[in-house]
Amino acid sequence: MRDKRSYLLTFLFWLAIDSSLAAEPVQIVTEESYPLSYVQTINGEDQITGIATQLIRELMIEAGVEYKLILLPWARALRKSQTHRNVLIYSIARTRAREQEFKWVGEIVKLDYWLYGLNTNSSIGKNLSPQALRSLKVGVVRDDIFHGYLESLGFKNLVILNSGAQHLPLLDRGRVDLFPSNAVGLQPFCTNLDFDCDRLIPVKRLPEISTSLYLAFNLATDDETFRRVVTAYKTIRESGRFAEVMGQLNQQVR
Numbered sequence: 292m293r294d295k296r297s298y299l300l301t302f303l304f305w306l307a308i309d310s311s312l313a314a315e316p317v318q319i320v321t322e323e324s325y326p327l328s329y330v331q332t333i334n335g336e337d338q339i340t341g342i343a344t345q346l347i348r349e350l351m352i353e354a355g356v357e358y359k360l361i362l363l364p365w366a367r368a369l370r371k372s373q374t375h376r377n378v379l380i381y382s383i384a385r386t387r388a389r390e391q392e393f394k395w396v397g398e399i400v401k402l403d404y405w406l407y408g409l410n411t412n413s414s415i416g417k418n419l420s421p422q423a424l425r426s427l428k429v430g431v432v433r434d435d436i437f438h439g440y441l442e443s444l445g446f447k448n449l450v451i452l453n454s455g456a457q458h459l460p461l462l463d464r465g466r467v468d469l470f471p472s473n474a475v476g477l478q479p480f481c482t483n484l485d486f487d488c489d490r491l492i493p494v495k496r497l498p499e500i501s502t503s504l505y506l507a508f509n510l511a512t513d514d515e516t517f518r519r520v521v522t523a524y525k526t527i528r529e530s531g532r533f534a535e536v537m538g539q540l541n542q543q544v545r
Contacts, residue, residue, distance in 0.1 A: 316357040317516060319347060319379045320368040322432070323454045326479040326540065327382050327399075327504075330362060343382050343399055346527075346536045347506070354523035356516060364453040366434035376511035379520070382504035384436045393507035394517050397524045400537055402473040403501045404437075405493040412468060415494050424495060430458045430467040437471045440500050459486045469494060473501075475540050 321328040327343035339360045351358045358379075363371065372380035373392060382399050383389070406429065408415040414427065428448045431438045432455050441449060450467050452458070458470040459481070472480065481488035506524070508517055527533045 315377050316359055317351070317377050317379055317512075317520075318371070318375070319351075319358050319360050319381070320363055320371050321347075321360070321381050322365040322368050323362060323456050324382065324476075325456070325483040326476060328362065329483070342536060342539050343504075346399065346533065347379075347381060349532065349536070350506075350520065350523050350527060353526055354519040356519055365432045366453075369434055372507070372509055374509075376509055377513065377516060378509045379506060379512075380508075381506045383507050384500075384502045385505045385507070386436060386502070389507075392510065394510060394512055396506040396508065396517075396521055397528070398503045398505050400475065400540065401503045402475060404471050404473050404497040406469040406495040406497065407472050407477070407491045408469045408494050409462060409490055410492045411490070414468060415492075419494070427468040428466070430461055430470040436500060436502075437497075440497070441471075455480075456484065459484050471497065471500075479540075 321339070321344070323329050324341075326341055328339060328341040330337050331340045332338075333340070339362050344360070347360075361368075361371075368380055369383075372378045372383075379396070380393075383393075385395060385398075408427075414423075425444065425446050426448060427446075428450055429441060429446055430450045430452055431441060433451050433453060438449065438451070450461065452461075458467070458472075461467045462470060463486075477491070478488050481491070506520075508520070
């Protein structure tokens, strides 16, 4: 009898532990990446906002999952999502190397990437040789997809940054010659930093890196939380709400 009670108490103990883990609020990490995710002062308080952030908030409400939003430099956000359970990261490129490292929820946006530079920079003319291109100073955010990609192509003068918001000020001061971006996000990015986008020219397309950005969970995230968020994602897409929210990107480009 005592053995049965002991077994029952042990079972209830581990059931309680498992339930508490399942109820653990999801930590959602992202970086400063206007207009998808950024900090804005609203009613005197700094809040994480942006088009992708709006989608994330609606998604978590639909899923009925508690969450906490955290904005970090990209390298720290990526590391946290790789090493801590119940962490969701956005907006992350779904590369071959990352495929088995995450539980993938769904796509946010498709992007076509280029290296951009100032139209007054005489070193980035039309007949730029591959060798000359690789010798230019290119700004990249530490540990983001462009960092490793451009290193693999032999770019030697990478300027490592903590945030993409540093690109345009450094470009203006001549600290970098080029930086990676996409047509969808470039205009609102310039507007946010009070920069004239007409001063920029596309120099080199990056076809291998042109990709989609996703939402993804740490691999150790409990299956029930993952299932609820995936179901909510499908519901929002099928209802047309996903297109309404992410369609704001196209409106900002016009």
